[in-house]
Amino acid sequence: MLSRKPASSMASHQHCDTYAWFSQRAWVEIDLEALSYNVQQLRQFLAPHTQLMAVVKADAYGHGAVTVAQTALQGGASWLGVATVPEGIQLREAGIEAPILILGATHTVEQIQAIAQWQLQPTIGSPKQALIFSNTLETMQHDSPIPVHIKLDTGMSRLGTNWQQAGEFVQLVDRLPHLDIASVYSHLATADSPDTSIMAEQHRRFKEAIAQIKALGIKIPSLHLANSAATLADKRLHYDMVRVGLAVYGLYPAPHLQKTISLKPVIQVQARVTHVKTIAAGTGVSYGHQFIAPREMRLAVVGIGYADGVPRNLSNQMQVLLRGQRVPQIGAITMDQLMIDVSAVPDVQEGEIVTLLGEQGQERITADDWAEKLNTISWEILCGFKHRLPRVGVM
Ligand SMILES: *Cc1c(COP(=O)(O)O)cnc(C)c1O
DSSP: OOOSOOHHHHHSTTSSOHHHHHHTSEEEEEEHHHHHHHHHHHHHHSOTTSEEEEEOHHHHHTTOHHHHHHHHHHHTOOEEEESSHHHHHHHHHTTOOSOEEEOSOOOSHHHHHHHHHHTOEEEEOSHHHHHHHHHHHHHTTOOSOEEEEEEEESSSOSSSEEGGGHHHHHHHHHHSTTEEEEEEEEOOSSTTSSOOHHHHHHHHHHHHHHHHHHHTTOOOSOEEEEOHHHHHHOGGGOTTEEEESGGGGTOOSSGGGTTSSOOOOOEEEEEEEEEEEEEOTTOEESGGGOEEOSSOEEEEEESOOGGGTOOGGGTTTOEEEETTEEEEEESOOOSSOEEEEOTTSTTOOTTOEEEEEEEETTEEEOHHHHHHHHTSOHHHHHHTTSSSSOEEEEO
8 A cells, every 4th residue: 555645755765665666656546535425425415215326337437446336335325336237247246246237228148148147237228128138038048037227318318218108118118027127217418507497307207207107007116317416406306316426436516516515536646756857948848849948947757647547638737736736737748757847846856746636735636627627527537547547545
């Protein structure tokens, strides 16, 4: 496990273990205490009967699916949501026994076999898909029915059957052998908007669909509709379960939802200074010389780049934290390295820790800061850290 304050000790680089700091040129720290805190805040915000699903797709938004799933379950989540079959299998192989809903589409014989074998729970979004499942399970001579989750499209225009056909769709699945309806759900397209009119219309359609199903005398064990934004925005959308991703990771889906519950960012992205040098006025920095030193400068190379999840479009636009100060990044961000201007920080040493996302002293940089600069959303920034960097859990 990495110490969180090695900057000063590493500064005495004569004694430093070269292997240790080269093997840790950059890493992601996952603050498990913050994660538990967020889950507990969410749990307290929900009615006791409302289940909390922690959405851990895309390797838990870049945070590491197994660790996040285990911590979230300990903190009060009772369901897990993934996008794909392999994501579900990964959790089962780690010994996780909680119910796992696959939010994405599954169709093939291989997928259906894996779902049955690993006790994953599929989303069924169309009559055709329901028939494929039923026929495949029949051919497999699968003995007990598998729990499935009916997806209705109420306005997202993604997976699901149109809400107006909810009655006939649910009735068809209900009559099929091998399939047990465990829930009916839908997904909201605009829950993070301060204008709630489209969300209200989707909610109205969801209620209309439920009424159709009820009128046919079919009992549904669970209904769910809310993502993070809807969970924070309106308790009437909670139903029997909420499917929360972003908020588990400590970020707010939108600024106007910040007053709801308290959340702490879970991810910190750290890298080490790998080289320090002085450059003369007029010296170009990095590919394309997009930065030219306006005066003599102290430059530090940091061992992290766009292949690690630092978007190249932040070149010359971002700051990092070094010794509790904000320091500008200069020149094009390269695949594995980037440069920073450390002229204002005295005597910077190789091995010192630079924080790209996270806190140092009074300063904090979040995925929201990057997302704003890049005209994207924090979700995409977080998912960028799922590839190369080692992850370290810290308490
Ligand atoms: C990803 C996803 C969620 C979680 O969304 P957040 O905005 O991160 O809370 C919930 N439901 C479905 C169907 C999803 O695909």
